Amino acid sequence: MLEGMREFESPAALGDALDGAGYLPDRGLATAAFLALRMQRPLFLEGDPGVGKTALAQTLATITGAELVRLQCYEGIDASQALYDWDFPRQILHLRAAGDTADRAELEHSLYDRRFLVARPILQALERAPAVLLIDEIDRADDEFEAFLLEVLADHAVTIPELGTIRAAEPPLVVITSNRTREVHDALKRRCLYHWVEHPEFAREVAIVRRRVPEAAQGLAEQVAAAVARLRSASLLKPPGVAETIDWTRALHLLGVTRLDAESAEATLGAAVKYREDLVRVQRELAGLLGG
Amino acid sequence: MDYVPDPVVTLTGFARALRANGIAADSTRLATAIDALGHVDPLDAEQVYWAGRVTLCAEPDDLPRYDAVFDAWFRGRLPLPGPDASGRPGTTLRIRPLAGENDAGEHEDAEEADEPLRTAASPAEVLRHRDLAALTDAERDEVNSLVALLGPRMARRRTRRTRPGGRDAVDVARTVRRLVRAGGEPVQLLRRAPRVKPRRLVLLLDVSGSMGPYADVLLRFAHAAVRVAPASTEAFTLGTRLTRITRALRLRDPDQALAAAGAAIPDWSGGTRLGESLQAFLDLWGQRGTARRAVVVLVSDGWERGDATLLGGQMARLARLAHAVVWVNPHRGKEGFAPVTAGMRAALPHVDDLVAGHSLAALHELAEVIARA
Numbered sequence: 001m002l003e004g005m006r007e008f009e010s011p012a013a014l015g016d017a018l019d020g021a022g023y024l025p026d027r028g029l030a031t032a033a034f035l036a037l038r039m040q041r042p043l044f045l046e047g048d049p050g051v052g053k054t055a056l057a058q059t060l061a062t063i064t065g066a067e068l069v070r071l072q073c074y075e076g077i078d079a080s081q082a083l084y085d086w087d088f089p090r091q092i093l094h095l096r097a098a099g100d101t102a103d104r105a106e107l108e109h110s111l112y113d114r115r116f117l118v119a120r121p122i123l124q125a126l127e128r129a130p131a132v133l134l135i136d137e138i139d140r141a142d143d144e145f146e147a148f149l150l151e152v153l154a155d156h157a158v159t160i161p162e163l164g165t166i167r168a169a170e171p172p173l174v175v176i177t178s179n180r181t182r183e184v185h186d187a188l189k190r191r192c193l194y195h196w197v198e199h200p201e202f203a204r205e206v207a208i209v210r211r212r213v214p215e216a217a218q219g220l221a222e223q224v225a226a227a228v229a230r231l232r233s234a235s236l237l238k239p240p241g242v243a244e245t246i247d248w249t250r251a252l253h254l255l256g257v258t259r260l261d262a263e264s265a266e267a268t269l270g271a272a273v274k275y276r277e278d279l280v281r282v283q284r285e286l287a288g289l290l291g292g
Numbered sequence: 293m294d295y296v297p298d299p300v301v302t303l304t305g306f307a308r309a310l311r312a313n314g315i316a317a318d319s320t321r322l323a324t325a326i327d328a329l330g331h332v333d334p335l336d337a338e339q340v341y342w343a344g345r346v347t348l349c350a351e352p353d354d355l356p357r358y359d360a361v362f363d364a365w366f367r368g369r370l371p372l373p374g375p376d377a378s379g380r381p382g383t384t385l386r387i388r389p390l391a392g393e394n395d396a397g398e399h400e401d402a403e404e405a406d407e408p409l410r411t412a413a414s415p416a417e418v419l420r421h422r423d424l425a426a427l428t429d430a431e432r433d434e435v436n437s438l439v440a441l442l443g444p445r446m447a448r449r450r451t452r453r454t455r456p457g458g459r460d461a462v463d464v465a466r467t468v469r470r471l472v473r474a475g476g477e478p479v480q481l482l483r484r485a486p487r488v489k490p491r492r493l494v495l496l497l498d499v500s501g502s503m504g505p506y507a508d509v510l511l512r513f514a515h516a517a518v519r520v521a522p523a524s525t526e527a528f529t530l531g532t533r534l535t536r537i538t539r540a541l542r543l544r545d546p547d548q549a550l551a552a553a554g555a556a557i558p559d560w561s562g563g564t565r566l567g568e569s570l571q572a573f574l575d576l577w578g579q580r581g582t583a584r585r586a587v588v589v590l591v592s593d594g595w596e597r598g599d600a601t602l603l604g605g606q607m608a609r610l611a612r613l614a615h616a617v618v619w620v621n622p623h624r625g626k627e628g629f630a631p632v633t634a635g636m637r638a639a640l641p642h643v644d645d646l647v648a649g650h651s652l653a654a655l656h657e658l659a660e661v662i663a664r665a
Contacts, residue, residue: 028346181581
């Protein structure tokens with residue numbers, strides 16, 4: 001268990017700590033994270049883009065004093081990019097330097113030494129305790145990749161055929177996020193705690209914006225959160241997430257705006273609305289968006 | 293008298309009730325849930341609710357069902373946490389009462405649904421489940437022949453993963469291993485080439501009343517497709533709402549799979565809101581990735597109850613995401629067919645192929661089109 005974890009007595013205590021570091025979780029998320037720490041289980045987070053899945057992992061690393069190791073998934077990612085790789089040029093140099101004199105068996109053995117191993121994110125997380133391992137957007141990786149993760153998630157270990165098994169002295173906290181573009185295999189999910197992250201309700205969203213953009217006026221934060229809530233119910237191609245609310249407020253503040261009006265909204269709409277079709281629609285109904 | 297229920301017994305019964313409602317709360321998950329309960333305050337209903345939810349549920353479809361069963365199971369023993377159920381995708385499934393999975397009312401409905409060719413849509417949403425009788429031997433043969441038909445014919449795509457072989461990229465890892473074995477002498481450059489995989493196939497089946505006569509065979513086609521490539525095939529039904537039936541169709545036995553799919557579809561033989569349910573598909577699944585670079589097969593007669601402009605717009609959106617869009621119209625095979633329904637006319641500019649799907653022979657053609665895509 002991570003050293004710093006023992007101080008969290010309850011989900012509420014963990015929630016307060018996250019709050020103190022600038023992340024405002026609801027009770028479900030606080031309970032899920034609390035259980036992940038206590039039970040040493042990976043936390044599997046799904047939800048719309050921009051609801052704060054990645055930010056949770058970052059904040060958990062901050063409050064536990066652990067190092068954040070991030071693995072961004074993509075199609076075709078394999079063990080040599082996620083777990084470990086051999087440093088081939090150095091191996092060959094070593095081989096050349098030894099010349100013909102050395103004992104062949106001995107030499108071959110020395111080639112597969114830890115110093116020729118390049119640690120990729122997952123191995124890094126196992127070796128650098130305490131750590132928070134963020135496996136981001138696992139749905140972007142193909143399903144073959146999930147098999148690599150099973151051993152890591154169950155035993156906090158990586159087995160390297162030439163070298164043996166490397167086990168974490170202190171299991172990292174693993175946070176896996178998915179945008180749900182495909183279904184992740186059940187074998188992986190059943191090792192995890194599953195949580196669906198919702199968009200925050202209005203008051204919480206205002207509080208989040210105030211926390212992230214403290215220099216912006218309270219009134220502006222409320223106006224932007226209200227406008228974003230209306231955008232979410234307008235069935236856009238891409239409804240804005242909390243990340244967009246924060247970006248939009250920051251953009252408005254940088255322009256010196258303290259009250260959201262039609263003119264400033266139109267000028268900065270690109271911070272919240274990311275599709276041209278959506279922009280056209282929203283611009284047409286701008287008055288309604290601002291609450292009339 | 294102080295009666296304190298054993299938490300393990302309570303949770304085991306609860307998990308059983310969840311399973312009866314279609315949540316895969318197996319013994320591994322139950323053990324995790326019991327473990328989790330030891331870490332939270334068992335007298336705080338909200339903590340119990342969340343501890344159970346993060347351990348027993350596995351996808352958003354499970355959440356409304358979990359809420360309903362939690363309400364039913366713990367009502368009277370614990371106050372209800374009352375979580376907000378809004379904004380989650382995939383909440384199309386109706387919760388049935390805990391007891392009496394198949395009550396008599398549904399069978400009556402199913403009989404009614406057998407009437408051929410009801411009018412295109414009814415204003416009130418008709419919620420009915422399909423009671424698929426056990427397959428006859430002939431139908432079972434048909435499923436098997438569909439599997440055989442589709443098996444070697446899924447469209448393929450190159451992946452970013454590689455296999456040994458080819459003539460282009462050097463496989464450094466294998467070459468170096470070979471080189472080390474040869475004492476450091478470069479012996480031979482080994483190559484690697486991209487692997488191919490089945491391209492994702494998405495089947496969207498219109499199950500409204502006007503499609504009634506064809507729905508059975510198309511559902512069997514969908515089952516065959518899911519069986520051939522379970523990891524890369526998704527199936528949904530469109531009617532008055534969107535329902536994902538991929539999970540049900542993954543069951544190997546056709547009887548079980550079709551019964552499960554029939555039970556999952558709440559709007560069987562109801563009206564059509566094609567544009568809206570297609571939009572729901574694109575919002576919740578398609579745009580996030582399910583439709584991207586996929587072959588999308590939409591099976592419908594194009595009878596659109598609402599305004600067809602929405603359908604046209606959504607079809608354009610689908611065409612931008614998908615690798616190929618195939619529209620299967622069962623009426624296409626009839627003589628004198630012209631795509632005149634409003635929905636068909638709006639959709640046609642965004643369709644790569646328009647094929648018939650009214651007979652086994654026509655499904656051969658469809659399989660051909662899917663393979664070519």
